[in-house]
Amino acid sequence: MSMKRQKLVSDLLVNGALIILCIIWTLPTFGLLVSSFRPEDDVSTSGWWTVFSFTREREGPRFTLNNYREVLLGKDMSYTNAEGEVVQASGDDLSTAFLNSLTVTVPATVIPILIAAFAAYGFAWMSFPGRRVFFVGVVALLVVPLQIALIPILRDYKTLDLTGTFLAIWLAHTGFGLPLATYLLYNYISGLPRDILESAFIDGASHFTTFTRLILPLSMPALASFAIFQFLWVWNDLLVALVFIGSKPEVAVLTQRLQEMVGSRGQDWHLLTAGAFITMILPLVVFFSLQRYFVRGLLAGSVKG
């Protein structure tokens, strides 16, 4: 009886704590969601929670899709041209920026993973002189902050005439991502059972066959988890994109568009609420779809090979 009771109490405690943590954790996001549907004037004059207190606002809360419209389809702008006519124009929509972000992110995720997987295999299963030294070198690069590399790399790109091209930013992200990728994948790949690899070698498999037919399928969980990391990092990156491809509309990525959207003096910051939810969509899709491989890879185990 008392055992059962004790279990009940501890369950309650644990679950209660978890629920409270979840609420604290998601509350700001929820507030952001509510704010994204509120008109500009309301956002700047009252908190999002006031939409639930019907006593304060006599007419009840107001909701609008305007923020989403302005973010997706471009803001309404007006200017007067040299002839003195007022021109009503719509700002750039998000499609170009979205495609640019995709163009930057997919190669910048795939390239480092592939190189790192090769490298990790080499470090883990091939013996060549200087292996340890190289590996220590790679690990040491983990602690180098990317900011100190920006100016020297920009100078090199200038010499190679690469500034402003997508290749420039792919290479930059690849370089900045490689040390961590190599290190993570090395840890995983070096932990694979020696027996499997040895049996492959005995059957006459070359290193390349072993890599593509054994290592890659077996390392799917590690590859997927690093892909999630790298994808999110590149997708959310602003600094590297600003430095290497600049912010001209035809190359600007989503984060830059979002930053511009708030206006020269930050007067339109209310649009960030809707913008945040729109840019969140793709990372969420990536996360959940890779999550599937992540779990499946773990369950498949290594023995079936």
Next chain:
Amino acid sequence: MKRWNLVLSLLVIVAMALTACGGGGGDGEPSGDGGEAEEEPKVVDIFGAFVDEDARRFEASMEPFEERTGIDVEYEGSGDFETLILVRVEGDDPPDLAAFPQPGLLSDFVEKDQVIDLTEWFDDGYLEGQYEQHWLDMATMNGIMSGVWYRANVKSLVWYPVPEFSEAGYEIPETWDEMIALSDQMVADGNTPWCIGIESSGATGWVATDWMEDIMLRTQPAEKYDAWVEGELKFDSPEVKNAAKIMGEIWFNEDYVLGGTPSILTTPFGDAPTPMFDDPPSCYMHRQASFIPAFFPEDVTLGEDVDYFYLPPIKPDELPKPVLGAGDLFAAFADRPEVREVAKYLTTGESTKAWLQSGGFVSPHKDTPLDWYPTEVDRGYAKILSEASVFRFDGSDLMPGAVGAGSFWTGMVDYVNAEGENLDEVMQTIDGSWPEE
């Protein structure tokens, strides 16, 4: 099998990425060494801090020039201009022209000889014909003409809600004392005179530095102001401390300021004027620069619902009409004939016409006629600017970054936090942070 598919698709993606790489590299080459240079001969890159709608307006202003000369002006704006211009110049990738919102930032490049002296580009006396002398003085750094002015910003303004203001029988004050008397009158009527907010995330405090500068210009001759900005007149001097005290007389008066000092510190500068539009107004006066209408609620009409008056002088006889302002300064990093042409265009009022007619823009050019301004409100800025007895640039933008974008801001926050109790200490701290020569 399924796993195989994944591996295959991964390899396909890589193959695609690699071919795309090749393509990207190939695209880059011809533009670099010829092909384009012959067909589209002249492109001038401009990099600046204004984005979004402002960028559109700037581009519209460049159109007449582009049509006339065939030179293509490519503008690129970023909210991170301050960081990026440094990276690009150091990375040997500078734009042809850059629009600096702060001369202090530009002076760093001038000191490193990275900026072209524009006196070499223009005939003697040309610039004097385009700008008032004080603008030219402000652009002269280390003995060179570091750039040309394009946009001005008037800071010495007090905004007020017009209908309620006149209904209550209030009159626009002509002197500082009248303004204080008006504040007292408002308090006696049961109203709150001032709305003040200085929160601005990493830049919290700049609103207070603007007040300090405005008061300095109203209590001291311009030479003292210049000495202060250059670091010769200490913060811990009677002149500067007096300015802080005058500011404190308004700021630390619980009856004067909506919400008192806690509200000053926590209200974002953009939200600060909003209570003026409550019904009845929660406050009646708000001192802020000419950009602030961008933050007003959408249904507010400038000139009807809200207007401004010139922040009145403290010593009307000695210092009748000092004006504090700011502006954008275009500096050149490349010397090509087409860059010279664009720079020359920027020195004319015509280059501002489209933006100016869109409103909220003040041109520092002499040849900009007043009737280009679309509204009385816009024309008013230009009048204040042209009638100024003394015009000085926002001092915190001119001081070294460690002070002007650092200890001066934080010092003012400390000062407000302690409601003025720690004046000596704050001023000594700011003096201590002044970089050694």
